[in-house]
Amino acid sequence: MALFITSLNSGSNGNCYYVANANEAVLIDAGISCRETEKRMYLLGLSMQKVKAIFISHEHTDHIKGVESIAEKYSLPVYITNATAQRGRLHFKKELLHYIVAHQPVHVGGLAITAFSKLHDAIDPHSFIITGNGVTIGVFTDIGAPCNNVATHFNQCHAAFLEANYDEQMLHGGSYPTFLKNRICGGSGHLSNKQALDIFTTYRPSFMTHLLLAHLSKDNNSPELVQQLFTPHANGINIIVASRYQQSPLYTILPSIIGLHKQVTAPLMLPVKQLSLF
Numbered sequence: 001m002a003l004f005i006t007s008l009n010s011g012s013n014g015n016c017y018y019v020a021n022a023n024e025a026v027l028i029d030a031g032i033s034c035r036e037t038e039k040r041m042y043l044l045g046l047s048m049q050k051v052k053a054i055f056i057s058h059e060h061t062d063h064i065k066g067v068e069s070i071a072e073k074y075s076l077p078v079y080i081t082n083a084t085a086q087r088g089r090l091h092f093k094k095e096l097l098h099y100i101v102a103h104q105p106v107h108v109g110g111l112a113i114t115a116f117s118k119l120h121d122a123i124d125p126h127s128f129i130i131t132g133n134g135v136t137i138g139v140f141t142d143i144g145a146p147c148n149n150v151a152t153h154f155n156q157c158h159a160a161f162l163e164a165n166y167d168e169q170m171l172h173g174g175s176y177p178t179f180l181k182n183r184i185c186g187g188s189g190h191l192s193n194k195q196a197l198d199i200f201t202t203y204r205p206s207f208m209t210h211l212l213l214a215h216l217s218k219d220n221n222s223p224e225l226v227q228q229l230f231t232p233h234a235n236g237i238n239i240i241v242a243s244r245y246q247q248s249p250l251y252t253i254l255p256s257i258i259g260l261h262k263q264v265t266a267p268l269m270l271p272v273k274q275l276s277l278f
Helices: 034-043 067-074 082-087 148-154 168-172 178-185 193-203 223-233 257-268 272-277
Strands: 003-009 016-020 025-028 051-055 078-080 097-099 106-108 111-117 126-132 135-140 159-163 210-214 238-241 251-253
Touching (some): 003 034, 003 135, 003 159, 003 210, 025 126, 051 111, 078 082, 168 178, 210 223, 210 251
Parallel strands (some): 210 238
Antiparallel strands (some): 003 016
8 A cells, every 4th residue: 555656857857757556657747758758767667558647737848848759659648738738739649638627536547636726827737636545645846836725735645746946045146037037936937945845834744754845946946955944844754855867766655654543443443552563
């Protein structure tokens, strides 16, 4: 009873996140090439044959660059909103294209993938939670500002990919033109380190075990800075910074201990003192 997750790449040069149970897997976004996706999965001992679907969050190139080639090569269904497919000028065989609707779960084998809207400067952007085996994984990137949808869904997650795109001081003191700085921090761009930390400390559930900090800016952030910022607030949660250059390790995410106790003790009527064995 577990789900398995990795970041195959995370950043403005491409985003692709892998979530699986023992039998099937899905990709959330496909922003790196088919060849690079295959290579990074191979290095982790993962097979593309296990991937059963691709879910696309929005139409920006760093999230869709590889989707057409991957979907065509492996005959994978692509779940996307109609507006996103149109704006991204994506073309798939009719049988591969599936439109998603917010808050309506899509079932891929033993996985349930639910989309919800977010704030970002795209035509119809969505984030996702993936549920299976009593575990919930969230993918929260490309978010202009925290909102109720993000807070509510983050609070359900045993593990999450959470954007920490920029350090405010580095962004405002950097070389980006004013219009780009305003786009990034203007409420429909990306989350700052501070905004991400506020989400983490305010809305994390007691059963969260892993946080993968994602979509770091190459110019306005650093992995060391983010790690130093979040680690003092970890409270036992594994803090990992997802790389823009390589895949992360494959992490095993287990159901919460409380959830396991409820599932096991009710039918077996185990004495309370035995709970410490699990």
